[in-house]
Amino acid sequence: MTNSAQLHPIGEIARKCGIDEEYLIPHGKYVAKIDLSILQANKHKPNGKLVLVTAITPTPLGEGKTVNTIGLSEGLNYIGKKAIACIRQPSLGPVFGVKGGAAGGGQAEVLPMETLNLHLTGDIHAITAAHDLASAALDARLYHEEHLGDEFTAQTGLKRLNIDKNRIIWKRVIDHNDRALRAITVGVGGGLNGVERKEGFEITAASELMAILALANDLHDMRKRIGQVILAYNLDGDVITAEDLEVAGAMTVLLKNAINPNIMQTVENTPVLIHAGPFANIAHGNSSVIADRIALPLADYVVTEAGFGSDMGMEKFFNIKYRQSGIAPSCVVLVATVRSLKSNSGEYNIKPGQPLPKAISESNVELLSIGAANLGWHIKNAKSYGLPVIVAINRFPHDSAEELTFLQHYAIEQGAFACEISEVFMQGGKGAKALSHHIVNACEQASDIALPYQNSDKLSDKIQKMAHKYGANKANLSAQALNDIQVIEQLKLDHLPLCIAKTPMSISADPNLKNVPTDFDIDISHLAVSAGAGFIRVYAGNIMTMPGLGTNPAYRHIDIDDKGNIVGLS
Numbered sequence: 425m426t427n428s429a430q431l432h433p434i435g436e437i438a439r440k441c442g443i444d445e446e447y448l449i450p451h452g453k454y455v456a457k458i459d460l461s462i463l464q465a466n467k468h469k470p471n472g473k474l475v476l477v478t479a480i481t482p483t484p485l486g487e488g489k490t491v492n493t494i495g496l497s498e499g500l501n502y503i504g505k506k507a508i509a510c511i512r513q514p515s516l517g518p519v520f521g522v523k524g525g526a527a528g529g530g531q532a533e534v535l536p537m538e539t540l541n542l543h544l545t546g547d548i549h550a551i552t553a554a555h556d557l558a559s560a561a562l563d564a565r566l567y568h569e570e571h572l573g574d575e576f577t578a579q580t581g582l583k584r585l586n587i588d589k590n591r592i593i594w595k596r597v598i599d600h601n602d603r604a605l606r607a608i609t610v611g612v613g614g615g616l617n618g619v620e621r622k623e624g625f626e627i628t629a630a631s632e633l634m635a636i637l638a639l640a641n642d643l644h645d646m647r648k649r650i651g652q653v654i655l656a657y658n659l660d661g662d663v664i665t666a667e668d669l670e671v672a673g674a675m676t677v678l679l680k681n682a683i684n685p686n687i688m689q690t691v692e693n694t695p696v697l698i699h700a701g702p703f704a705n706i707a708h709g710n711s712s713v714i715a716d717r718i719a720l721p722l723a724d725y726v727v728t729e730a731g732f733g734s735d736m737g738m739e740k741f742f743n744i745k746y747r748q749s750g751i752a753p754s755c756v757v758l759v760a761t762v763r764s765l766k767s768n769s770g771e772y773n774i775k776p777g778q779p780l781p782k783a784i785s786e787s788n789v790e791l792l793s794i795g796a797a798n799l800g801w802h803i804k805n806a807k808s809y810g811l812p813v814i815v816a817i818n819r820f821p822h823d824s825a826e827e828l829t830f831l832q833h834y835a836i837e838q839g840a841f842a843c844e845i846s847e848v849f850m851q852g853g854k855g856a857k858a859l860s861h862h863i864v865n866a867c868e869q870a871s872d873i874a875l876p877y878q879n880s881d882k883l884s885d886k887i888q889k890m891a892h893k894y895g896a897n898k899a900n901l902s903a904q905a906l907n908d909i910q911v912i913e914q915l916k917l918d919h920l921p922l923c924i925a926k927t928p929m930s931i932s933a934d935p936n937l938k939n940v941p942t943d944f945d946i947d948i949s950h951l952a953v954s955a956g957a958g959f960i961r962v963y964a965g966n967i968m969t970m971p972g973l974g975t976n977p978a979y980r981h982i983d984i985d986d987k988g989n990i991v992g993l994s
Contacts, residue, residue: 429691431535435687438687439510441695442722449684451545457684458697458921460642462718464920469721472506473867474576476753476811477729478738480760480802482928483777483936484487487659488818489759492856495532495848496757496816499856500725500863504519507694508719510728512701512711513548513686514541515557515629517971521601522776522925524978525994531691531852538990540688540698547637548599548628548701554650554678559596562587562655562669563610564650567618584851585664589621591657593952595969599628626969635678635957637706638700639748640714643683647676653956663915665955686717692852704731706925706961706969707954708740713749720751721790725863727757732928734758734802735894742809742875743921744959752873755841755866756806756813757859760799762792762823762831769795770938787824794939799933800838801940805893810874812841819845841866883909883918887948887962888972890924894931896946899964908951912960917953933964 434456438448441452447465449457475496478739479487493509500507513535519541527537534540543549551951569576570991576584598605605625611618628634634651640646651667666672671965685699697719709731719726730737738756746752766784767774769791775778783791799815805841806813815835817828828845842862845853876884876893884901891899901909912918926946929935952961983993 429535432689432693434687434689435574437689437693437695438696440693441506443687443887448687452539454688455539455545456687457545457681458687458718459684460527460714463642463714466721471720472723473725473754474716474720474751475725475727475729475755475757475863475867476738476741477757477759478734478802478806479732479737479758479971480764480798481733481768481931483764484774485761485764485767487759487761487764490526491530491532491849492757492759492816492818492846493526493727494534494690494694494696495846495852495856496859497694497696497725497727498532498690498853499848499860500727501692502693502853502857503860503864505724505860505864507725507727508723509690509694509696510711510715510719510726511698512694512729513544513698515548515627516599516702517601517627517629518543518676519993520970520975520979520982521973523994524981524992528690529994530849531855532848533691534696534698535691538993541993543684544698545681545698547686550678550682551631551633551637552599552628553595554675555628555633557675557678558594558653558655558666558669558671560596560601561669562592563618565669567611572621585668586658586660586662588657588659589619591619592655593657594653594655595624595626595776597626597628597631599953601627601971601973603970617664624970627971629701629703630706630969633675634700634702635954637679637682638708638710638712639745639957640683642714643676643680646679646683647672649833649956649958650675651956654953673873684713685712685718696965703969704737704740705928705967706923708744708923708959709737710741710745713745713751716749716751725867725910734806735931736928738806740923742849742873743925747879747921748958749877754871755863755869756809756811757804757816757861757863758799758802758813758840759816759818759846760831761818761820762827763820765795765799765831766791767795768798768939773790787827789826789830791969792827792830793834796834797940799831799835803835803840807839808874808876808893810872812869812871813839814859814862814866815840815843816846817843818849819847841869879919879921883912883960886922890922890962894946895941896932896944899946899948901948902950904950905948912951912953915953917955917960920953920958920960923954923959923961924964925961925967
């Protein structure tokens with residue numbers, strides 16, 4: 425469908441939204457980076473409205489959140505408004521493992537799609553290099569201090585860090601799904617190979633540097649944050665930071681170009697800023713503060729997307745990104761599909777790659793009415809932050825008129841400001857015309873952001889408040905979690921906001937509890953601090969930071985022909 429799209433040179437796309445050529449750093453004909461000096465040039469311009477796109481509880485079927493983020497930016501342009509989209513950069517792990525691409529689709533896609541999905545301008549590789557430089561520096565320092573012993577200071581002039589090899593918390597990263605690297609041993613054999621110790625890998629999107637890139641205000645702020653990153657503890661139990669290791673400056677150098685957002689275009693030539701790609705479980709799951717700040721003075725409306733459902737990326741937008749940046753959305757768009765709500769009913773165990781039960785693929789209002797409770801919960805959850813909520817029903821060809829009508833009435837009954845059918849995949853901006861008019865109206869409503877806790881609240885109280893927000897009876901804190909709270913309080917970092925690391929597959933912390941769970945507790949295993957990013961990770965369950973490849977990985981279907989055309993990406 426996108427093969428016939430007429431791409432414009434990126435300079436034309438930039439000028440279309442008010443970015444002069446002097447602020448562009450070209451990367452070929454259709455991609456450029458944006459120099460941060462544009463922030464100073466536009467600092468006196470009024471900001472447009474920010475539209476935050478989220479979704480119901482995700483299922484293996486997909487809800488079309490990225491498609492609708494891109495489609496809504498096209499739709500706002502279609503009705504005569506000036507709009508820009510801001511999205512995260514895809515990770516190679518999901519691209520080759522599950523999704524086969526993350527650029528949207530149909531008439532609501534970022535182009536060139538292959539460029540977006542494969543490396544783009546190398547930002548994720550820069551994060552990998554910067555992150556692993558710190559790992560190499562840690563192991564080198566550990567080796568030299570152990571090898572030289574008391575002579576270390578005399579020979580180097582450096583103070584001994586006395587790294588506790590059993591409390592190095594900075595794992596290595598790679599941008600692929602590779603379960604074999606989750607738990608490894610480094611320095612095998614000791615001696616010249618270094619100090620033997622247990623280690624592991626995370627996927628690059630899980631790196632704290634990714635979260636820092638997305639939350640930093642500028643290069644100076646990023647350098648400061650990287651210096652504050654906690655890499656390990658010493659034998660006395662004190663933290664060792666990247667600044668202590670004297671590696672923070674070099675890490676920042678590797679990210680010097682990555683801090684500049686990327687600009688591309690949609691099928692309909694709408695400008696899209698693409699920057700950062702943090703997870704929405706152990707990080708905040710949103711594109712960068714810098715991209716938002718560049719886009720807002722240039723547009724009437726900026727449409728951005730938060731990862732997973734409203735209990736994940738949207739919640740973290742408010743509790744982390746908004747608290748740190750002050751950037752507030754004017755409305756929330758909640759994406760849902762008929763088939764995903766049926767799947768959320770809990771009546772069936774839907775798994776990727778397996779045929780759908782007939783009750784899900786055929787018209788079934790009764791089943792839909794059960795699963796719709798999940799939509800109702802997310803509407804109320806999004807509204808609790810003080811903003812109007814618009815429901816976008818991402819339409820599929822087999823959705824019946826009866827089902828769509830039921831959902832529209834149900835959404836309004838549950839408190840949605842509006843509910844419209846989205847047909848952006850097939851029609852692009854035209855398919856979001858009605859939705860776009862509702863967005864304009866919703867953004868004019870008076871709003872006041874309401875947060876579930878204050879930063880000054882006691883750390884344990886913050887955790888309980890968030891557990892109650894998910895509908896839990898209480899949060900059960902393990903002995904390790906209680907100890908972690910004590911350590912965080914001693915470090916005087918307990919004022920930081922929470923990043924609840926839980927499954928995205930349920931409103932609760934148990935992926936098996938579908939729809940709207942009731943009468944449950946949330947078990948908190950441990951806490952950790954992302955001191956540079958500026959939040960506390962609260963782990964509810966076993967959170968995977970290095971995905972594995974499934975039995976039918978997406979890479980099997982990705983190839984290239986003799987003319988260099990890539991197939992299998994979407």
